[in-house]
Amino acid sequence: PGDAAETDGADAEEESEKNGSDGSDDDLKEVAVDNEEDVKALEEEDRLRVQYLEEDARQYPREKLLALLILWIGLMLITFLKGGKGVESLVGITCESPWYAVLVAFQFIWTLGFAALYAYKLLKMQKRKEAVRYPFQPHDVIWDGKKIRFYSSFTFLAGIVAGLIGIGGGMV
Numbered sequence: 001p002g003d004a005a006e007t008d009g010a011d012a013e014e015e016s017e018k019n020g021s022d023g024s025d026d027d028l029k030e031v032a033v034d035n036e037e038d039v040k041a042l043e044e045e046d047r048l049r050v051q052y053l054e055e056d057a058r059q060y061p062r063e064k065l066l067a068l069l070i071l072w073i074g075l076m077l078i079t080f081l082k083g084g085k086g087v088e089s090l091v092g093i094t095c096e097s098p099w100y101a102v103l104v105a106f107q108f109i110w111t112l113g114f115a116a117l118y119a120y121k122l123l124k125m126q127k128r129k130e131a132v133r134y135p136f137q138p139h140d141v142i143w144d145g146k147k148i149r150f151y152s153s154f155t156f157l158a159g160i161v162a163g164l165i166g167i168g169g170g171m172v
Helices: 002-019 023-056 064-080 098-131 145-164
Strands: none
Touching: 023 098, 023 145, 064 098
16 A cells, blocks of 8 residues: 555656646646636626626616617707708708708718617627627527628618608608
């Protein structure tokens, strides 16, 4: 039995020399820290995954509803400032005024700005979810730049068609 203990000690020394360590407690602590860091990283990943699942489970996400409200209030304010069919401008702008064209352009900038902001946020969230191994469902859309452009272009086209043939109010 005594010989086996000596053999095990010799094997451990050989293994330490191969790894470039002297077998001291400092080496063990370093390994433990690495494992502890891995555990902390996995715990953080799990925490974020649960947070994303909880956010997706909400039926009425307040921040998205607030952004939609801000979008509509901005569009309504611009519409009241420029006036329109049978409604005079609150500030006296007429269709012949250069300010009318500025406000029409600003409506596009305001709407497209929101679209660009939410496209950016959507892509950013997609990357975050993928980083924490989010459990996507088979029917979930995996967003990328190509899908964002495709969806955006068709919704923009649908809005133009709706406006041209007069069903814009019916769609809302």
